[in-house]
Amino acid sequence: MEKTDGSAVAGAARTERGRLGVLRQREFRLLWLGETASGLGTGMTLVALPLVAVVVLRVDATAVGVLSAALWLPWLLIALPAGAWVDRLRKRPLMMVCNVVRAVLYASIPVAAWLDALTYAHLLVAALGSGAATVLFKTAYQAFLPEVLDGPDLVEGNAKLQGSEAGTQVVGRGVAGPVAQAFGAVLGLLLDAVTFLVSTACLAVMRVRERPAPGQENGTRTTLRRQIGAGLRFVFADAYLRTLVTYAALVNLAVMGAQAVQVVFLVRTVGVGPTTVGLLVMASAFGGVLGALLAVPVCRRLGTARGLLVTQMLTGPFALLVPLTRPGAGLLFFGAGWFAVSAGIVAGSVVVGTFRQRYCPPPLLGRITATSLFLNHGVIPVGSLLGGVLGDVLGLRPTMWIMTALLAPCWLVLAAGPVRGQRELPERSEVLPAAGKADG
Template sequence: MTVIAAPPPRLRDNIDFRRVLLAGVISKLGTQVSYLAVPLVAVTALSAGPGQVGLLGVAGTVAWLIVGLPAGAWVDRMRRRRVMIVTDLLRAVLYASIPVAWWLDALTLPQLYLAVFLAGVATVFFDVASQSLLPSVVGRESLTAANSMLVGTDAVLSVGGRSGAGGLVALIGAPAAVLVDAVGYIWSALFVARVETPDAAPARTERPSLLREVKAGIAFVAKNPVLRPIAISGTLNNVTASIVLTMLPIFFVAELGLPAWTLGVFLAVGGAGAGLGAALASRLVGRLGRRRTLTLVPLVCMPFLLFVPTLDGGWWLGVVAVAWFVNSAKYGVDNVVGVSYRQEVTPDALLGRMNATMRFLFTGALAVGAGLAGLIGEFASVPTAMWVGAIGATVSWLPVLAIPRATR
């Protein structure tokens, strides 16, 4: 007798997906505040220069270069939901230590570097486990729609989080604003704990060595005709875009003398653009297919990034903000289409290692970009660093042209 599986429930009726979504909403809202507040801690409270801000960016992302690859193999050996809960709580403690040290008049750059680095290690494991858990929560048939909602929500939150971050920093100070992030991680852990989808223990079978499993994940990405171009393009883009993003706080506050809230509003405009891109992603894939979406959207949107190094005060800031909005729409589309594409072409047994390999490349690239930003900004100038990043990011999408034309 053949049993026909029931169709997957609509996402809005999937209670576990709603819990995962809500956990992400709460966590990411705090994260968007710290995205702006932590660099401003270094700039305003600790008088950090371009090189020190660049080092802070490295500290927050270098964990992917250190443990990114083995993390995928480790996550495939553990209960994914448990990993998410533990790492959420760890990040809450680490970020809470920043305002505590500030209130005690004991905050230093070394402590800030250490807290951000350890939180980055926790983020490695959380992100790998989160992406690997999603297919079991929503089913592979609903991955594109689920990722569209997750990325779209993330972008919407960046509007409220980033635009409010500048005002929050001005009101209570940058170190205290980071406390918002810490509280967000606690609530995220509580909602992840309520997910009822079975968090099955890994099968107790004879496993190859950890190194062999890591190599299997790398080989899968390197040989797959879809994953390989996406990996190369994403890595190049993150290196170059990270240069621009790392220098923005220095450029706004130190170079142009603008108040912190203007940077929050500027980043919020980008969040709105990313939200629009995420909302349109499914329609674009339906009309163009995945490959053409991943090539045509950056062709149209990425050149607008070249406006950003021309930033200045006055009315021109509004013009550049519009260009930033258009450019950011590309990232909303990419995140939905690219993530869903990667999950759909990867067997469940390799999801953790594939995600870890991709995040190792993508987030490790952010660390490289942050380091380059600090070096260029310190030894040349901040505007020079932004031009290098903008030009590089504008052409970083070209490797996706290598995706086979037969791929839809």
């Protein structure tokens, strides 16, 4: 019987020594600390950036949607070549450069605001530039983690990274509102810039010997095109990857359509202030922490395939609570709905991320990751724009109903694919020989 991700979960459990587990390993601990720091700043930015647009520049819902889309548009523009670039380059120096670029861009916003020179165009440029750096960073990061942890520890490592990301975004989102209320929304972006520098410092002191990239042919344009094609063929030829990519794309479309207008919805329709906005988003994001904590035990008990399907089936429909949000006790609908959805998304991300890292051959991992993220994240600007336009045309509450009604049944995509009826996700792709030939 072929070894599966279920054995990886069990291996992670055996490897864990006390509560720290893989955090006892110095290199992973540094990576985790850096990602925790930048995750805190990113959580603040997710609230602070639209607050700057709404409160400081007083733009409409469509403009907020465009701004949210700008953060994700680079996934459509450069994600596919980014995968080929990442497979050619050393990952750690690339990640450090991306961090510095994001720090400079976010720091420029409060500087411009203090000089009374901040414009909406400035926000868009900063969002696009930081989004491009994030594409390269995230692609390199997914390919770098297997260099830090071996196979049996990947499940636990992914769970800890996803858990810290969710937890720091909870804190960051919660702090962003009160900081904006007391000191102005732009300060949160300056703090985000500092966290990227902390992450860079952690990466700089790591001692990881990366495996050399496979030799490349001369003729950059032709080779790059062939490399991109290899990643695309691998994903679309494989039933598991194809199903997971389709599911994630639909979820991201719906989630970002709702989240693009949720700050405006809470401020202008529900009638709450910046502090309450931050606290509500923080409370709902706690679900991501729970999802990361539950991912390993759920997969150990149910199996990776069955655990993925069950968590998505049980959490997605809670999205329908969000449009019911009202002042007072009705705010609980917002928190409960996004809490459950966040738990399901993070738990699924742990399973799918580990599956991809173990399932795909290392020489193709950057390209396969970039192809998956291109398809998954490429719909995010579409969702953000759609949410913003619908918010202005139909109203904010109807838009929330439309987007959450799309999100609730997305789990049916998984149920219709090869995940159904399986206990474990496989470890090795059956189309590997073809993918390897295409890469040659």
